Amino acid sequence: MTPPTSSASLSHKPASAGLAVTLSGRLDADGVSGIWDEAVRLAANPGQRLTVDAQAVDYCDGAGLALLVELRRGAEAARAEFQLDGLNQRFRDLYDQFSPQDLLPPPSHKEKPSLPEEVGRKAAILIDDIYALIAFIGEFAVALVRAAANPRRVRWRDAVNVAETAGVNAFPIIVLIGFLMGLIMAFQSAIPLKQFGAEIFVANLLALSLLRELGPLVTAIILAGRSGSAFAAEIGTMTVNEEINALRTMGLDPVRFLVVSRVLATMAMTPMLTLFFSLAGLVGGALVMLSLGYPLVAFVNQVQMSVTLGDMLGGLVKASVFSLLVCAIGCQRGLRTRGGASSVGQSTTSAVVSGIVLIAVADGVFAVVFYVMDW
Amino acid sequence: MQAPVIEVSGLTMGYGENVVLRDISFSVQPGEVFVILGGSGCGKSTLLKNMIGLFPPMSGTVSIQGRNIVGAHGRKLREILRSFGVMYQSGALFGSLTLLENICLPLEEFTRLPRDAREAVARLKLKLVGLAGSEDKLPSELSGGMQKRAAIARAMALDPAILFLDEPQAGLDPVTSAGIDELVLTLAASLGITFVIVSHELASIFAVADRVIMLDPQTKGIIAQGPPAELRDHSDNPKVRQFFNREA
Numbered sequence: 001m002t003p004p005t006s007s008a009s010l011s012h013k014p015a016s017a018g019l020a021v022t023l024s025g026r027l028d029a030d031g032v033s034g035i036w037d038e039a040v041r042l043a044a045n046p047g048q049r050l051t052v053d054a055q056a057v058d059y060c061d062g063a064g065l066a067l068l069v070e071l072r073r074g075a076e077a078a079r080a081e082f083q084l085d086g087l088n089q090r091f092r093d094l095y096d097q098f099s100p101q102d103l104l105p106p107p108s109h110k111e112k113p114s115l116p117e118e119v120g121r122k123a124a125i126l127i128d129d130i131y132a133l134i135a136f137i138g139e140f141a142v143a144l145v146r147a148a149a150n151p152r153r154v155r156w157r158d159a160v161n162v163a164e165t166a167g168v169n170a171f172p173i174i175v176l177i178g179f180l181m182g183l184i185m186a187f188q189s190a191i192p193l194k195q196f197g198a199e200i201f202v203a204n205l206l207a208l209s210l211l212r213e214l215g216p217l218v219t220a221i222i223l224a225g226r227s228g229s230a231f232a233a234e235i236g237t238m239t240v241n242e243e244i245n246a247l248r249t250m251g252l253d254p255v256r257f258l259v260v261s262r263v264l265a266t267m268a269m270t271p272m273l274t275l276f277f278s279l280a281g282l283v284g285g286a287l288v289m290l291s292l293g294y295p296l297v298a299f300v301n302q303v304q305m306s307v308t309l310g311d312m313l314g315g316l317v318k319a320s321v322f323s324l325l326v327c328a329i330g331c332q333r334g335l336r337t338r339g340g341a342s343s344v345g346q347s348t349t350s351a352v353v354s355g356i357v358l359i360a361v362a363d364g365v366f367a368v369v370f371y372v373m374d375w
Numbered sequence: 376m377q378a379p380v381i382e383v384s385g386l387t388m389g390y391g392e393n394v395v396l397r398d399i400s401f402s403v404q405p406g407e408v409f410v411i412l413g414g415s416g417c418g419k420s421t422l423l424k425n426m427i428g429l430f431p432p433m434s435g436t437v438s439i440q441g442r443n444i445v446g447a448h449g450r451k452l453r454e455i456l457r458s459f460g461v462m463y464q465s466g467a468l469f470g471s472l473t474l475l476e477n478i479c480l481p482l483e484e485f486t487r488l489p490r491d492a493r494e495a496v497a498r499l500k501l502k503l504v505g506l507a508g509s510e511d512k513l514p515s516e517l518s519g520g521m522q523k524r525a526a527i528a529r530a531m532a533l534d535p536a537i538l539f540l541d542e543p544q545a546g547l548d549p550v551t552s553a554g555i556d557e558l559v560l561t562l563a564a565s566l567g568i569t570f571v572i573v574s575h576e577l578a579s580i581f582a583v584a585d586r587v588i589m590l591d592p593q594t595k596g597i598i599a600q601g602p603p604a605e606l607r608d609h610s611d612n613p614k615v616r617q618f619f620n621r622e623a
Contacts, residue, residue, distance in 0.1 A: 029486040106507075
């Protein structure tokens with residue numbers, strides 16, 4: 001008899017040419033969990049016949065039915081005859097709807113792919129992805145040209161909303177990160193420069209690196225994490241909900257409708273955010289210089305001498321291009337979303353990763369171009 | 376007469392300041408197939424969401440098997456939630472899990488059944504709703520009707536005493552719809568499951584409902600209750616007759 005704590009119990013005894021199993025109590029999830037293993041063990045080796053007496057079963061829900069069908073399946077697999085007696089007719093009606101085959105997993109048509117197949121499949125996905133990206137660039141370029149030719153077709157209200165969420169609302173984090181980076185860089189560089197009595201050049205280092213490189217780069221990375229992911233998630237959810245299909249069937253191009261306004265808004269806001277980032281970094285650096293005993297005017301003079309308007313403009317051009325890449329790839333990943341909620345997550349991750357990779361690649365290109373142009 | 380399995384008393388609900396339904400009361404008997412019906416926007420789904428504890432009502436109580444779900448929290452709420460299953464209008468299956476995993480999830484979390492037993496229960500539930508052989512599919516690979524049926528299978532996973540179904544027939548073909556009706560009747564008769572169904576599919580209502588309540592957005596209350604055939608043939612209320620006779 002097993003087990004005393006369970007609301008169902010099972011007993012068995014040898015019968016003519018087989019085994020007789022008696023079930024009693026409530027065959028629900030609680031009851032069945034206590035007797036399942038023993039029942040399966042008995043059904044695997046019942047002799048020529050397995051007889052199950054369910055006369056004393058008070059209740060039998062889905063778990064109980066699964067047990068009874070499993071007993072039958074086990075007996076038939078062991079080439080034994082199966083007989084179920086005494087089950088209340090209202091449960092019997094449900095039991096009769098099932099056969100032992102219902103418990104078997106469906107035949108799998110999926111074979112584990114070989115290594116060349118796997119490599120080929122991944123390569124095909126990559127090529128498909130590149131193709132989609134090229135097609136998107138084409139669609140986007142056409143949409144931009146049309147927007148330039150007819151600015152009234154741009155959804156400016158959407159653009160203003162995006163400018164607020166991706167630009168204005170990002171202001172606090174941009175300023176905070178910029179300030180802290182300026183502060184940390186100034187402290188870190190002051191230590192080695194002090195050995196040569198050259199702490200004043202901390203200002204040169206900060207101004208040049210923030211305006212030309214770090215300002216645009218870090219602002220774009222924050223943009224990728226904050227706004228590129230948001231665009232991918234929003235447009236991805238729209239794709240899953242068939243809102244993009246609705247746009248297409250209404251004759252509206254999703255790229256013009258959704259992407260152009262987002263890209264324009266982001267490209268307008270990112271240079272400003274970059275300026276605030278650099279300014280906040282310089283304020284952080286100025287604080288360090290003040291703490292080292294240098295007057296503010298000395299710091300400002302050093303900054304003015306070390307950077308030109310060209311440096312600042314170069315940084316802003318980079319910021320604009322970075323924002324274009326981050327925003328466009330976020331929207332493209334959203335439009336490429338297929339499936340359900342998990343696909344939206346994958347698109348969001350892909351948007352951030354691709355955005356950061358594109359920023360790094362573009363930054364490298366800018367470095368070479370600026371070097372060649374002697375800018 | 377048995378004690379009601381669900382008792383709604385003086386329930387007023389809405390969104391913000393906007394009252395959708397005011398001071399409604401009704402009860403559902405064990406094993407009954409109870410249908411909430413009414414025109415679009417009358418508050419059927421809102422009432423359902425209040426009954427299952429998703430939205431707190433403005434006032435009133437919802438007693439499920441003698442326990443008030445309004446204001447319940449912690450262990451008490453978990454115990455009440457275990458006593459019923461819900462099928463949502465959109466299916467609400469977990470997109471990253473296969474159908475088998477969707478149904479096994481509550482069994483894994485709330486029972487001590489071994490893995491093969493959980494899978495056996497899940498396979499039988501899928502067979503019951505006509506989805507045998509689709510165990511390994513993801514919800515995104517299914518049609519809308521199949522998703523609904525899978526959602527019913529998941530709601531039944533723990534064999535709850537009460538099943539709430541939010542528009543189970545919407546979007547289904549007549550054959551599948553009739554299959555779900557038959558399933559409801561079988562489960563109610565054999566296992567004594569109480570069904571609370573939000574629907575406005577007339578054929579299905581006449582096929583399965585023991586009793587219905589009809590909500591009205593103008594009066595913000597119940598304008599009729601009783602067996603559907605009786606309301607269709609004998610109701611004095613023109614709105615009720617109009618609804619049951621499909622008159623414009």
